[in-house]
Amino acid sequence: MPHGNALFIFSYFCDGLFHIMSINDSIFNIQSEADFKAVALDVFRFQFEHNTVYRSFCDLLYKHPSDVTTLEQIPFLPIEFFKSRDIVSTKQPAEATFTSSGTTGSRVSKHFVSDLAIYKQSFRRGFESFYGPIKDSTVLALLPSYLEREGSSLVYMANDMIEQSKQPESGFYLHDLEALKNTLLRLESKGQKTLLMGVSYALLDLIESHSFNLKHTIVMETGGMKGQRKELVKSELHALLKNGFGVDTIHSEYGMTELLSQAYSKGNGVFETPPWMRILTRDPEDALCIQPIGKSGGINVIDLANINSCAFIATQDLGKMKPDGTFEILGRFDQSDIRGCNLMVL
Numbered sequence: 001m002p003h004g005n006a007l008f009i010f011s012y013f014c015d016g017l018f019h020i021m022s023i024n025d026s027i028f029n030i031q032s033e034a035d036f037k038a039v040a041l042d043v044f045r046f047q048f049e050h051n052t053v054y055r056s057f058c059d060l061l062y063k064h065p066s067d068v069t070t071l072e073q074i075p076f077l078p079i080e081f082f083k084s085r086d087i088v089s090t091k092q093p094a095e096a097t098f099t100s101s102g103t104t105g106s107r108v109s110k111h112f113v114s115d116l117a118i119y120k121q122s123f124r125r126g127f128e129s130f131y132g133p134i135k136d137s138t139v140l141a142l143l144p145s146y147l148e149r150e151g152s153s154l155v156y157m158a159n160d161m162i163e164q165s166k167q168p169e170s171g172f173y174l175h176d177l178e179a180l181k182n183t184l185l186r187l188e189s190k191g192q193k194t195l196l197m198g199v200s201y202a203l204l205d206l207i208e209s210h211s212f213n214l215k216h217t218i219v220m221e222t223g224g225m226k227g228q229r230k231e232l233v234k235s236e237l238h239a240l241l242k243n244g245f246g247v248d249t250i251h252s253e254y255g256m257t258e259l260l261s262q263a264y265s266k267g268n269g270v271f272e273t274p275p276w277m278r279i280l281t282r283d284p285e286d287a288l289c290i291q292p293i294g295k296s297g298g299i300n301v302i303d304l305a306n307i308n309s310c311a312f313i314a315t316q317d318l319g320k321m322k323p324d325g326t327f328e329i330l331g332r333f334d335q336s337d338i339r340g341c342n343l344m345v346l
Helices: 002-027 033-050 052-060 116-131 153-165 177-190 200-209 234-245
Strands: 096-099 110-113 138-142 171-173 194-198 217-221 251-254 263-265 270-272 277-283 286-290 296-303 312-321 327-332
Touching: 002 033, 033 052, 096 153, 110 116, 116 153, 116 263, 138 153, 138 177, 138 200, 153 171, 153 194, 171 177, 177 194, 177 200, 177 217, 194 200, 200 217, 200 234, 217 234, 277 312, 296 327
Parallel strands: 138 171, 138 194, 194 217, 217 251
Antiparallel strands: 096 110, 251 263, 263 270, 270 327, 277 286, 277 296, 296 312, 312 327
């Protein structure tokens, strides 16, 4: 009898493991909207069963997989939960814990990543789908506020991009703006394709001390003044950066600690997502109501790469969807809590 039980348990484990592996394979092979919907509903069912925090949240909303047949019906977990709960859908130990930046004494978000290979696959394939192979570019990362703390998912991604670029002058820059200027000018003189990725305030620091006329460099801001400067609206920030770097467009990356995928904008603040990521907007006054395309509201993200945490997140960002699936970020909620959606004590 014990022997039979052992066989049954082993068989059950194998079936479950096979199911997880099949979902992982499906995530990065989405070819159509029908594919995305099918995989998203499969991920929802999986996380409902294996993520205790998300299951409790769904129970409070009286949402069960048997009642959910569309993306709009899936419950989106308020992003604040990453500050107070362990948001995991697996029993595997975390290979890395990514944390958000925060002021002294404030709670930070923690994203427990049990499989870094999924994160690497997501940001590598996502970037390449928009910009081509990273090996063809020199990557210059100006991320001082991120480098000065531990647990930054952006630093992890940038470091991998630097290694994958195979270009000898790729690297991080902390506060040595003179060295960065010299490197940029040297690469420009050689006609070398370059990606300059930087936090907003550091890019402004650079153009205040040096002016450029870049023809072979993509300038990509990753957002945030991090308390170093007065916050600017995107149009004003981009106007300053375009003038200072001598470029026609400023690119942007939209990502966060709680996500394993990124959206990119190649100019004008309009973002596109990779095939395994989608954006919806919710009514600012009714967090459970998904709005039609074209209306501004709270940003909900479906990130299927978050298979081992939570793939359905209600962020604190405000935005607007466009009919072609692209979106704009308009700002953030004034209050830290997402109204109408915090049904559990955080």
